[in-house]
Amino acid sequence: MQERWQGHADIELTEAGINQARLAAERLGTFDYIASSQLQRALHTAQIIAETHGVGPVVVDERLLESDVGPWQGLTRHQIEAQWPGYLNDRRKPDGFESDESIVARSTAAFCDIAASCVASASESMPTALIVSHSGVIRTLRHALGAHNPKLHNLGGCWFFVHRNNRITAGEIVSVIGDVSGDIAPTDSL
DSSP states (O other): OOOBBOOOOOOOHHHHHHHHHHHHHOOOOOEEEEESSSSSSHHHHHHHHHHHTOOOOOOOOOGGGGOOOOOOOOOGGHHHHHSTTHHHTTTOOTOOOOHHHHHHHHHHHHHHHHHHHHHHHOOOOOOOOOEEEHHHHHHHHHHHTTOOOOOOOOOOOEEEEOTTTSSEEEEEEEEESSSSSOOOOOTTOO
C-alpha cells in the first residue's frame, strides 16, 4: 500500500481499521472524557473506543483536525518529490500548506478547553481525557514543545499534560497496538 498524505481528506476506516480500533479500545486504560477530530477516520475510532469503555458522548472539536497539507493531499511521497523536488528533504512546504503556528495555536486551545471540560464533568480530582486526533497535529505540537518526535504509527500517540495555568507539556510516545498499516481506505479517488 502506498502511503498518501491525507490532510483533510475525510476517509472512512476499512474493516481492518475498525478491528484495530477495537483492539486499541481493549488495550487502553481508563479515562473520563473523550474528544475527537471530525474526520471519519478519527471520529469512528473514538466512537468505537467510547462504546467499549462506556464513556461519552464523543465530543467533536474541529480544532483537532489534521494538518491541511494543501496541494499534497492525496499524493504519495514519490509524487511530491517529483512535483516539488527537494521540498521534503529541506522541510519546505508549498503554498496552501497550513503553518505550524496555526496548528499549534488551534490544538493548544483545543487541549486546554477539553481539559477544562473534562475537569468540570469529572468526579475525580485528576481526570483523564482521551483525544483522538492525527499524527500531523501530534508531531507539530510535540515539536513546538521541544519534545523528541519519532514517526507515529497508526493508533500511536503520546501523553500531553495540561497544567492548571494552561501550560502544556508533552509526555511519552505510546503505541497502543504496535506498528500497523492499512487502517483506512486508499485515497486513489482524491
